[in-house]
Amino acid sequence: MTIPSVLPASPAPVHDELELLLRLGDDRLILGHRLSEWCGHAPILEEDIALANVALDLLGQATLLLRRAGEVEGKGRDEDALAYFRDAVDFRCCRLVELPRGDFAFTIARQFLFDAYAVVTLDAMKRSTSAELSAIAEKSLKEAKYHVRHSGEWMLKLGDGSEESHRRVQRALDDLWRFAAELFAADDVDARLAASGMGPDLPALHAQWNAIVRDVVGRATLTVPHDTPPSPHMPSGRRGMHTEHLGHLLAEMQIVARSHPGARW
């Protein structure tokens, strides 16, 4: 595939393994940050605690993945250097996780689409040819399974709940659907990683994800939006093409570390 020259210039990937670790780690770092924005603001106390707990798990997984990314890169960058001292164009998260948190229905719908993606890909990566990645996947899958139970049960409660909750979660699903397609839009890097046995075979896992999502959406009395098939030509956070929201999120997330580099407490 030829990448048009209008794309933001991104440094050539050191190699595919690093690229994979950044994609996996950045998804979790950014989504964990978005979830943490609910701390003190969730509709009920139990949800405030639940969303903060899930955020903490995702940040923990991001720590493991970005630490490994730093080791693979071999330039002396640790997980903090990668989280706090890269600019938006160097982040490899999907655009789904960058979107502002919206209302509770939007947060839950986004979380459910991501959690379903997480369980199918982590389950596959337990068999990764990378021993380090396989160990992180084995550990993270146990957490992702109760994350998807939490977000999936909320999809049923909101979709099959009041008229208001149904309307809001359907609207969220409609708005999010095209961003979810990006999760499975495999590029050349993904294809090589899948062929080598290190990374997940995204096109093959798409059917499994679809089955999980369509089952829950149907039981929640919601409607699956008109399909946007994954395409390598859609804008992709995996190649550094982000929404306008990522820069704002990073400004807030990175300001303390950048204002006081090397600070310890």
Added chain:
Amino acid sequence: MSARPSDASPTRDDILAILDTVMDPEVPVLSVRELGIVRDVEIHPAGGVTVVVTPTYSGCPAIRVIEQDITAAIEAAGIAGVTVRTELSPAWTTDWIGAEARAKLKSYGIAPPATASSGDLVQLFRHRPPTQCPYCDSFDTELRSEFGSTACKSVCWCRSCRQPFEEFKAF
């Protein structure tokens, strides 16, 4: 800690005995060994000790403190060259918590974990055997939230003694 001649290198059992005194900071009735965090102890012939640990949850904020506590406890016994190494696989499970430790949890007011299940990737509204209330032993309880004050605990409610209680999550 019992006095030990400084010229004798410590045995594996010496180190394990020290680790029995290192408590989990968030559940201080269980030692790091009882919790199943300590996976191995390596005694280096040239001197020095490595303790192999595994985290409970990826984001457990206590893991750094636990590592510092392990190092400090072994050094306090006059043993130098302590390192702590983290291994993720096999992933930690509450099934590694033994019967004696489960009894300690219950008397501390935390319902011990049920057997961890694997199974399907997505299990919504799954049926789970009722948890026994650690205060009144009733099984007439309900799960209020899978998420509690720490990553490892969920929140339950006892309909018999009408009290909330925490349960160590089966994981």
